[in-house]
Amino acid sequence: MARARKAAQTQSKLQMILFGEEGTGKSTLALQLAYFKRPDGKPFRVLYIDNENGSIDDFIGGLEADGINTENIYIVYTQSLGETREYINKVKNKEDFHVLDDEGNETDEIVLDGDGEPFRADAIVVDGTTILNLTTKQALVELSKKRNGVKAKKKELIGDEKLVAIENAGLELRDYQTINFKGQDLILDLMSCGAHFVVTARETDEKVSVKGDDGKITSVATGRKIPDGFKQMNYNVKTVVRMYINEDNNFCAYISKDRTGVHDKETVEDLSLVDWQVIIDRTKDKKEFSVKNDLTKAVDIEQDIYTKEVMGKVGEPVDSIDENSAENQTTELLDKISAVMKSLNPVGKTKAKEALSAEDLPIKPTEMKKITDIKTLERVLEVISKI
Numbered sequence: 001m002a003r004a005r006k007a008a009q010t011q012s013k014l015q016m017i018l019f020g021e022e023g024t025g026k027s028t029l030a031l032q033l034a035y036f037k038r039p040d041g042k043p044f045r046v047l048y049i050d051n052e053n054g055s056i057d058d059f060i061g062g063l064e065a066d067g068i069n070t071e072n073i074y075i076v077y078t079q080s081l082g083e084t085r086e087y088i089n090k091v092k093n094k095e096d097f098h099v100l101d102d103e104g105n106e107t108d109e110i111v112l113d114g115d116g117e118p119f120r121a122d123a124i125v126v127d128g129t130t131i132l133n134l135t136t137k138q139a140l141v142e143l144s145k146k147r148n149g150v151k152a153k154k155k156e157l158i159g160d161e162k163l164v165a166i167e168n169a170g171l172e173l174r175d176y177q178t179i180n181f182k183g184q185d186l187i188l189d190l191m192s193c194g195a196h197f198v199v200t201a202r203e204t205d206e207k208v209s210v211k212g213d214d215g216k217i218t219s220v221a222t223g224r225k226i227p228d229g230f231k232q233m234n235y236n237v238k239t240v241v242r243m244y245i246n247e248d249n250n251f252c253a254y255i256s257k258d259r260t261g262v263h264d265k266e267t268v269e270d271l272s273l274v275d276w277q278v279i280i281d282r283t284k285d286k287k288e289f290s291v292k293n294d295l296t297k298a299v300d301i302e303q304d305i306y307t308k309e310v311m312g313k314v315g316e317p318v319d320s321i322d323e324n325s326a327e328n329q330t331t332e333l334l335d336k337i338s339a340v341m342k343s344l345n346p347v348g349k350t351k352a353k354e355a356l357s358a359e360d361l362p363i364k365p366t367e368m369k370k371i372t373d374i375k376t377l378e379r380v381l382e383v384i385s386k387i
Contacts, residue, residue: 010289012260012279014196017234019203019227020243025251026200027055032273033123033198034068039284045072045113047091047121049084051128053077069114081132081182085189091121092193123196129229130202136179144169183230191236204228235359235379257358333377334368340384352384359383
């Protein structure tokens with residue numbers, strides 16, 4: 001169900017992705033959320049979801065030495081996307097956390113914070129979305145094996161033929177769509193949970209598909225580094241930071257996007273996350289607001305609307321249903337984008353280009369026509385429609 005409000009400034013939330021190679025300081029920087037203060041001056045309570053299994057264990061002593069009460073940090077170890085989202089939903093619904101036994105089962109004991117109150121996270125760290133992406137893919141590969149097993153049975157394959165049919169199973173197009181959906185849903189879950197959040201990822205080379213003179217499509221590196229994980233998860237966050245070590249062996253960070261305005265399009269040596277405390281302080285007297293609906297609920301709503309459209313007002317199916325192919329959807333989105341851009345005045349067009357550039361989205365029509373990813377085009381349309 002849609003929510004709405006009159007335009008007014010609300011409490012600002014830190015929504016950040018840190019990415020880079022191993023050992024560039026991502027986990028250490030994310031853990032600096034423990035130094036943050038709430039609007040009432042009390043320390044942040046941090047839910048640290050460790051998908052890398054032990055990425056911060058060696059840093060806890062340093063926090064204690066700095067006077068941080070580590071009772072305000074609750075660490076969960078899991079490589080499961082589903083379990084990660086369960087904990088995010090606990091934060092969203094303000095549920096109690098229960099102490100886990102050695103087998104990972106919940107006990108009756110409730111997790112308490114440094115004040116002895118039930119733990120309520122002010123901030124969440126998801127440290128290792130690259131791992132979550134990997135386990136999600138592997139789960140779908142196993143599902144694909146089961147699909148091929150069913151197909152092999154129908155074809156009455158036996159012996160090596162059956163074995164090869166099953167073991168050669170790979171991800172299908174719909175599987176990649178599912179993975180992208182899950183990644184976007186994770187970020188939107190975090191955005192709607194009411195807490196500040198930082199997610200981390202390893203890095204990889206950005207690649208684009210290029211058609212050669214011989215007509216073959218090849219993947220070519222652009223020279224740009226991007227988060228290695230769920231596709232396009234950096235689009236929705238407010239702040240994107242790439243961590244790296246320079247030639248002088250100094251820890252550096254390039255902030256490619258920062259809607260909060262603390263750092264933007266700049267390189268900083270020995271970056272401190274506490275630089276962003278200012279966004280909390282300057283809006284602490286404002287009303288808190290979180291959009292609760294997420295992507296999964298939106299799909300359910302669209303399915304319901306679509307069903308009503310197909311069935312008609314009296315419950316009778318319509319005469320024909322337009323089954324858009326991916327190509328048709330792409331063409332339709334490009335037409336909508338073109339129409340919106342043409343409707344803008346010169347000032348509006350400049351603002352639209354700036355907004356697209358801020359999210360590393362294509363600006364030129366020729367660049368957009370090369371894009372086949374529907375979600376990217378949908379994001380372009382969403383951005384320029386707000387101008």
